[in-house]
Amino acid sequence: MLLEGSHFIHSPPSRVFALLNDPDVLSRCVPGVKSLVLDGTDSYKAQVEVAIGPVKGKFDGKIAITEKVQDQSMTLKVEFKSPVGIANALGTLKLEPENDGTTVHWAGEPQLMGMIASVGARLIGGVAKVQADLFFSKLELEAQKVES
Amino acid sequence: MTEKFFGKAVKRVEDPRFITGAGNYTDDIVLHNMTYAAMVRSPYAHAKINSIDASAALALPGVLAVLTGKDLVAAGINPIPPGWLLPDLKISAHHAIQPDKVTHVGNIVAAVIAETRAIAEDAAALVDVDYEMLPAVALGSTALAEGAPQVHELAPGNVAFKWEIGDSAAVDAEFAHAFKTVEVKLRNQRLVPNAIEPRSSLADYKRAGDEYTLYTTSQNPHIHRVMLGAFIMGIPEHKLRIVSPDVGGGFGSKIFQYPEEVIVLFASKKLNRPVKWTATRSESFVSDAQGRDHETVAEMCVDADHKVLALRVKTIANLGAYLTTFAPAVPTYLYGTLMNGTYKWKAIHCHVTGTYTNTVGVDAYRGAGRPEATYVLERIMSRMALELGVDPLEFRRKNFIQPDEFPYQTPVALQYDSGNYEPAMDKAMAMLDYAGLRAKQAEGRKNGKYIGIGVSTYLEACGLAPSALVGSLGAQAGQWESALVRVSATGKVEVLTGSHSHGQGHETAFAQVVADELQIPMEDVSIVHGDTARLPHGWGTYGSRSAPVGLSAIKMASDKINDKAKKIAAHLLEASVDDIVHEDGKYQVKGVPEKSKSFFDIALMAHLAHNYPADLEPGLEATHFYDPKNFVYPFGTHLAVVEVDANTGHIQLIRYVCVDDCGPIINPLIVEGQVHGGVAQGMGQALLENTVYDDNGQLTSGSYLEYTMPRADNMVQLEIGHTVTPSPHNPLGVKGIGEAGTISSTAAIANAVIDALEPFGVKHLDMPYTPEKVWRAISASLPQAADD
Known part of the structure; x- marks a missing residue:
């Protein structure tokens, strides 16, 4: 199932791009993040706590940024595992200048395995949307903070 | 005269203990010094096991052991074999704990034994398994396609067996001069058994005497003793006691030899303490053998007098990742032999390909092969009646085997010893007021009220079974x-x-x-x-x-x-x-x-x-x-009436009449209860239940959020009748009734739904008939609005 959405950030693409590549900013913005550390170039190790419907789990994983085009786009490869299952995804972020800010278009195809697939598969769309809303609203705050 | 009990509706003597919580189920048994097992199960449908790191689990206080497949192999524990063999059967090694590779979600890769269940479950979550994901396949026909992922190396093309019965040339000859032919493509979807009591096993090894006791949720403790003792664990049978106390429903799913039973026995000896494991409902969804899962193309033909001539059936039976105990028998000898039904065919041919996929194993589920056969046969009979423009009941009546024709040799091996099909049909038609209801149906359609009447004049072969016969067909057991x-x-x-x-x-x-x-x-x-x-x-x-x-x-x-x-x-x-x-x-x-x-x-x-x-x-x-001389052959007529809400696609069962002939009835209350449960279960398949795997072999219907079980509001008060045709070969003349409801009702309700949708030009839909599916079919048939 392809999930996608877009969010407007009141900040130029160069700024937004920089924020999206800052581990400290990401640690503060990714919902449920317990830790997020740089692990080589464009690669992160992370621990997040996520609930998908009735299934809640602590996920350990890696995020690798591939195909990075400065201030324009990047592709993310996400691999997380937990006792309740595995979540992998390949996602893209595209930054589009718009008026006084940037529209971030995101898309991704999650692959769920194990318990989260058997009880959470049809809930993932809603969960992803809520998580994205949370992430981008926090990113907006970060953008304001940096600018002020 | 002393009081006679045969035929009396005696209230069940076991019920007081069940309904007051005094039943003694496996999980109720608590032994001194008992420990608890939790299984580490694969989240992947298909993957290599690179390594297992149990150090974090073992470090948790209260953890006693973490067992892996290599431990069992090193101890000489054999894989779990199937209990029925077919010629050229490709048998995949089903290890209680997989040592190298997993082939379905839920496959066990390690087992944790701990002082409490909570500690065992926490520790299981800490076992770190490094997998290498492999491509997976979930659907039978996809598994047979060129270039499909290989589930087991020993079964090229994922073919476990190819099996046929009947005379193919004779069928071709009948088709060559037939008056009319029809073809149906049917998907008999996969079902999850869902017994109320989840599986549970408790092993108690005693060093004194070197003796094992296994309390387990089983329908057949001696089969486990033979399999565990002689074939899997090498325990002398007289040193192995199997107890299955009160068991809360089986429906076939508790026939089979499961890995967890091997694991707790092994662990109990290793730790010299009792070890208990009880499934969670989520585990049941990915570890209890599932049912059905056929893809079938069937063709039949009739002569100008509408007499049936020949039936040709080709089925792909999805067996899952392993052959469980009776898996090879269910889609073959319990399926192909039932294709004759109650009708007089000149020729029948049935070909079945059993396929491996990256899914939970498929085996007997209430009816076991016979519901699948009845669905094919009763759907195609109703389809032929529709194409001929004749009443589906009268079409059947015309083709029934007559009472003076028994014993009747079918073209698919079985010899029916008795039967009298028309009285059951007449009785059901009278109970329903069939003619009156058809008139009401026609009237209703003019006013946008869509009811459908479906029939199944089923027959089943049960009372398994003459031992020499099943032995000659591949059974590794007497019956x-x-x-x-x-x-x-x-x-x-x-x-x-x-x-x-x-x-x-x-x-x-x-x-x-x-x-x-x-x-x-x-x-x-x-x-x-x-x-x-x-x-x-x-x-x-x-x-x-x-x-x-x-x-x-x-x-x-x-x-x-x-x-x-x-x-x-x-x-x-x-x-x-x-x-x-x-x-x-x-x-x-x-x-x-x-x-x-x-x-x-x-x-x-x-x-x-x-x-x-x-x-x-x-x-x-x-x-x-x-040892019985033959199977017994219960039969009957089931008539289902449904109403379709054309605006929402919702199907409501509004009447259900069943006339079963199970021979002399010992206890009408118990027979009625069996019919109720059986019909409800068959209705579940027709209207509600579906086991869905995604393309990666992930089960996406693994809870009651997604897997819809029958509820009271889906049912209707059943109208139950009987005819009595005794079995001529057993001393009481009794036949079976436990599976009849399930065998017949799925087809009857399916036929009712398709009959209701006739005004919309719908001739076939695959089960389950969910509102969405029905609504889409109705919508597709309606003229599109101008602005579309």
Whole structure:
């Protein structure tokens, strides 16, 4: 199932791009993040706590940024595992200048395995949307903070 | 006259304990020093196991052991074999714990044993397994396609077997001169069994005597003793006791040998402590053998008089990742042989390809092969009637085997010994007011009210089974049954039966028959089952075999008790044994009722042996092993009426009439209960249930959020009738009823739904008939609005 959405950030693409590549900013913005550390170039190790419907789990994983085009786009490869299952995804972020800010278009195809697939598969769309809303609203705050 | 119990609606004697929480289920058993197991299961449908790091789990206080597949292999534990073989069967090694590779979600990769269940579950989450994901395949036809991922190297193209029955050339010849032919493509979707009680196993190894006891949720404890003892673990059978106490529903899913039973036995010896494992509902979804899952193309033809000529069936049966105990038999000998139904075919040919996929194993589920066959046959019969423009019931009537044609040899091996199909159909039609309802249906359609009437004039073969016959077909087991009737010194009777009761009410129905045979009160009889240490060898309960096979053995053992009792009475009454009659609860001299001995007198003297025939052994007990001569062939007519809401696609069952012929009825209350449960289960398949795997082999319907079980509001008060055609070959004439409801109702309801959708030009939809699917089919048939 392809999930996608877009969010407007009141900040130029160069700024937004920089924020999206800052581990400290990401640690503060990714919902449920317990830790997020740089692990080589464009690669992160992370621990997040996520609930998908009735299934809640602590996920350990890696995020690798591939195909990075400065201030324009990047592709993310996400691999997380937990006792309740595995979540992998390949996602893209595209930054589009718009008026006084940037529209971030995101898309991704999650692959769920194990318990989260058997009880959470049809809930993932809603969960992803809520998580994205949370992430981008926090990113907006970060953008304001940096600018002020 | 003593009270007769046969035919009486005696309330079930087991129910008070079940409904007051006094049942004794496996998980209720708590042993001193008991430990708990939790399984580490694969989240991948197909993956290599690179490594397993159990250090974090072992570091948790209270964890006693973490077992892996390599531990079991090193200890000489063999894979779990199937219990039925077919020619050229490709058997995948099913290890209790997989050592190298996983092939379905839920496959066990490690087991944690700990002091409490909570610790075991927490520790299982800490076992770090490094997998290398492999491509997976979930659907049978996809598995057979060129270039599909390979589930097992030993089965190229994922083919486990190819099997056929019938005469292909004869079928071709009939099609060549047929008046009309039709073809249907049918998907018989996969089902999850969902017994109320999840599986549970408790192993108790005793160093003194080197003996094992396994308490487990099983329909057939002796089958486990043979498989675990002789084939898997190398435990001498006399050192292995299997107990299946109260079991909360099986529906086939508790026939099979499961990995967890091997694991707890192994762990109990290793730790020298009892080890218990009980499934969570989520585990049941990914570890209980599932049911059905066929993709079928069927064709039939008729002559100009609308007489059926030939039937050609090609089926892909998805077996899942492993061959569970009876997996090879269900889509073959329990399926292809049932294609004849109640009709007079000139020729039939059925070809089945069994495929491996990265899914949970598929095996017997209530009806086991027969619901799948009935669905094919009854759907195509109704489709042919539709294409011919004739009434589906009259079309069937025209093609029934007639009462004077028995024994009837079908083109697919079975020889029906008895049957009388029209009276059952007539009775069902009268109960429904079939003609009146058809008129109402026609009238309703004019006013946008869409009802559908569906029929299934099913037949099933049950009472499994003549042992030599099933042996010649590949069964690795006998299918006779044992009974031991043991009379105590005070005339109380224990009946030890190899049949197992897990909802069937044996403690009541069997006791009714024994009370009649021995002319004693029912409360003086107890039925003992489910313990290999107490019973003679028996083969358990499945295939509606308990009454026709298990109870036949009991009846014949009871006859032996009466024979011996008469000899003792003759001695005590100083009469010839030929002059002793068993009447009014007494053994008496014919014509001299005052010269008599009670059952109590006889039982006491058999034990005291003070005044006793010199040539007779003391004691009063008898054993009988009964091997049936044939299957039994219950049949009947089920009529389902549904109403479709054309605006929402919602289907409501509004009437359900069933007339079953299961032979003489021992207890009408229990038979009615079996019919209720069976019809509800079949309705579940038709309208609600579906097991969905995604393209990666992930089960996406693994909870009751996604998997819809039947509920009260889906049902209707059943209208139940019977005809009685006894089986000619067993001593009570009884047939089976446990599976009939499921076998027949799915097809009847499917036919009703398609009949309701006829005004919309819908000739076929695959089950389940969810509102969305029905609404889409209706919408597709309607003229599109102008602005679309």
